[in-house]
Amino acid sequence: MADLFDVSGQVAVITGGGGVLCSEMARALAARGVKVAVLDINEEQAKAVAGEIKAKGGEAIAIAANVLDKASIERARDIVLENFGTVDILINGAGGNKAEATVNDNMSFFDLPMDAIQWVFNLNIVGTILPTQVFGKIMAEREKGVVINMSSMAAFRPLTRTVAYCAAKAAVSNFTQWMAVHFNHNYSPNIRVNALAPGFFLTEQNYYLLVDKETGEPTQRGNQIISHTPVGRYGEPADLIGTLLWLISDAASFVNGVVVPVDGAFQAYSGV
Numbered sequence: 001m002a003d004l005f006d007v008s009g010q011v012a013v014i015t016g017g018g019g020v021l022c023s024e025m026a027r028a029l030a031a032r033g034v035k036v037a038v039l040d041i042n043e044e045q046a047k048a049v050a051g052e053i054k055a056k057g058g059e060a061i062a063i064a065a066n067v068l069d070k071a072s073i074e075r076a077r078d079i080v081l082e083n084f085g086t087v088d089i090l091i092n093g094a095g096g097n098k099a100e101a102t103v104n105d106n107m108s109f110f111d112l113p114m115d116a117i118q119w120v121f122n123l124n125i126v127g128t129i130l131p132t133q134v135f136g137k138i139m140a141e142r143e144k145g146v147v148i149n150m151s152s153m154a155a156f157r158p159l160t161r162t163v164a165y166c167a168a169k170a171a172v173s174n175f176t177q178w179m180a181v182h183f184n185h186n187y188s189p190n191i192r193v194n195a196l197a198p199g200f201f202l203t204e205q206n207y208y209l210l211v212d213k214e215t216g217e218p219t220q221r222g223n224q225i226i227s228h229t230p231v232g233r234y235g236e237p238a239d240l241i242g243t244l245l246w247l248i249s250d251a252a253s254f255v256n257g258v259v260v261p262v263d264g265a266f267q268a269y270s271g272v
């Protein structure tokens with residue numbers, strides 16, 4: 001059984017690897033013998049994560065890269081190949097929402113600024129497609145590889161207020177299916193593309209919506225989420241690791257083009 005989940009010696013590229021969820025993935029993979037390239041627009045964060053991994057005896061490099069700039073991703077690819085020789089796993093983790101693209105009492109849907117909507121679309125869907133073009137090409141040439149995208153519960157059923165994020169994550173789920181089929185039809189049956197759909201994890205990008213900054217108490221939305229999550233809590237970054245290991249390993253060799261909820265049953269619960 002252990003061999004089925006063995007990923008040691010492989011090379012993983014993780015975009016947004018300096019962030020909350022994907023830094024946990026970087027640490028977890030490195031602890032299992034994966035060579036990890038931590039890509040992030042925030043170089044300091046990427047360096048901190050790679051440094052932490054190396055301090056524990058793992059193999060990691062930090063690379064400053066913008067998932068919206070193909071030349072920047074290509075430069076990152078060259079550094080990865082120089083250091084690690086190949087790419088086996090791509091985790092498209094960079095993504096998120098921003099307050100300016102979120103409907104609130106002072107900002108109606110009708111007045112949401114175009115640039116904020118565009119920012120969210122670009123980061124989540126274009127920022128998933130471009131790294132897949134660059135690193136997926138290596139997989140196509142090798143006829144082997146695994147891609148993991150970061151979708152969201154927001155893709156299954158839209159959440160109130162975060163209109164652009166919901167639509168962009170729905171696009172990430174759709175692209176996951178499209179890309180899985182495209183690789184198999186045109187390049188190899190040994191390239192798989194799947195996505196994680198995390199439920200609610202308390203992180204910087206949603207903190208302003210879920211915790212009252214004055215009192216530190218949950219907002220009404222925070223309470224609604226917990227009461228709609230049958231497991232009764234927010235997810236912890238470590239909750240994603242088992243599903244990630246399954247999807248990137250041979251244990252999932254016939255699993256392709258799926259979006260796996262890791263959500264404490266949020267998606268299963270009708271509310272009644």
Ligand SMILES: NC(=O)c1ccc[n+]([C@@H]2O[C@H](COP(=O)([O-])OP(=O)(O)OC[C@H]3O[C@@H](n4cnc5c(N)ncnc54)[C@H](O)[C@@H]3O)[C@@H](O)[C@H]2O)c1
Pocket residue numbers: 015016017018019020021022039040041042045065066067068092093094095096097123127150151152153197198199200201202203204205206
């Ligand atoms: N937190 C949640 O509850 C939750 C739920 C579902 C899905 N997700 C998704 O999981 C992923 C990780 O989320 P997180 O909560 O860890 O977010 P995070 O903000 O902690 O991490 C995102 C990282 O992406 C980096 N980044 C931003 N723009 C970039 C760019 N243009 N190029 C390269 N890197 C860039 C940021 O610097 C940051 O380190 C995102 O795609 C997010 O949408 C999060």
